[in-house]
Amino acid sequence: MIDYIIQKDKELLIYLNNLGSEQWDSFWLTITNQFTWTPLFVFVLFLVFKQFGWKKGVFTVLFIALIVAFSDQLTNLIKNTTERIRPCNTEGLKEYLRVFTYKPKGYSFWSGHASLSTTITTFMILLLRKHFKMIYLMILFPLIFGYSRIYLGVHFPIDVTTGYITGIILGTLFYFGYLVLEKKIGLVKE
DSSP states (O other): OHHHHHHHHHHHHHHHHTTOOHHHHHHHHHHTSGGGGHHHHHHHHHHHHHHHHHHHHHHHHHHHHHHHHHHHHHHHHHHHHHOOBOGGGOTTTGGGSOOOSOOOOSBOSSOHHHHHHHHHHHHHHHHHTTTOGGGGGGGHHHHHHHHHHHHTTSSOHHHHHHHHHHHHHHHHHHHHHHHHHHHHTTSSOO
């Protein structure tokens, strides 16, 4: 059964990767770069400070730093445990993928881009949904960011999907942890 799933994962990757064209390559290479999303991050931080003020805003930024560190280390632990080779570096598969100069090393399972972006997005949506209804548009960030990894052939679809699922779980858990912690340190009156 697992071999069947892995084979279908490879076939889906080849199909999705080959939908690309040269005219879109530079776009997706830009999308996959975390720094491209800096305006979104700055805007969301602006919303945090606007809604919560400086004291709770700083607390939130520090909490987000904790989220980033935890998500990154968990992803590295899983990648180094599973040791799934990236598709762009897999013999017998890379010949069927479109060629890019961008070929990251390291392992593939699960996608850190998908996991971290979904964790942060889930957390921010849960945190700001009562104050800014348009925050739900932020869901486009991990969807586009994660797809860029498939487009470039650096992750399998299962890597990205698992990253999304993990991100939803982590983002939700961190949100509830945030609520508990903000009460304990007195940022919310009961």
